[in-house]
Amino acid sequence: MANSIWTIEEFTCTGCSMNYTATREEHSEAHAGHFKCTICSGVVHAWSGKHHFFGWKAVTTRPPVFGRRWAGADW
Ligand SMILES: [Zn+2]
Known part of the structure; x- marks a missing residue:
């Protein structure tokens, strides 16, 4: 394959409901x-198969504190 195909997928932790995104390659x-x-x-x-996930990031879909800047959340 000359080019990789990347797609972003979303996942939710079943333990604490934290949302994550990961890049599927x-x-x-x-x-x-x-x-x-x-x-x-x-x-x-x-996962197992002909794909891999990387670039996991936590996502805040519900701002925990109003007024807090959402951008650039650096976990
Ligand atoms: Zn969790």
């Missing part, structure tokens, strides 16, 4: 991995 070979929640250490997503 298609591969020609099988990969396996998992991502653990940075809040509760629960497994947010486990």
Whole structure:
């Protein structure tokens, strides 16, 4: 494959309901991995197959504090 196909997918932690986004990259070979929640250490997503996820980011869909700047949340 000359070019990688990247798509953004969303996941929600079943332990603490934290939302995450990750970049899914298609591969020609099988990969396996998992991502653990940075809040509760629960497994947010486990995968195996011809794709890989990277670039996990926490997403705040519900601002925890009103008036707080949303942009640039650096977890
Ligand atoms: Zn969690």
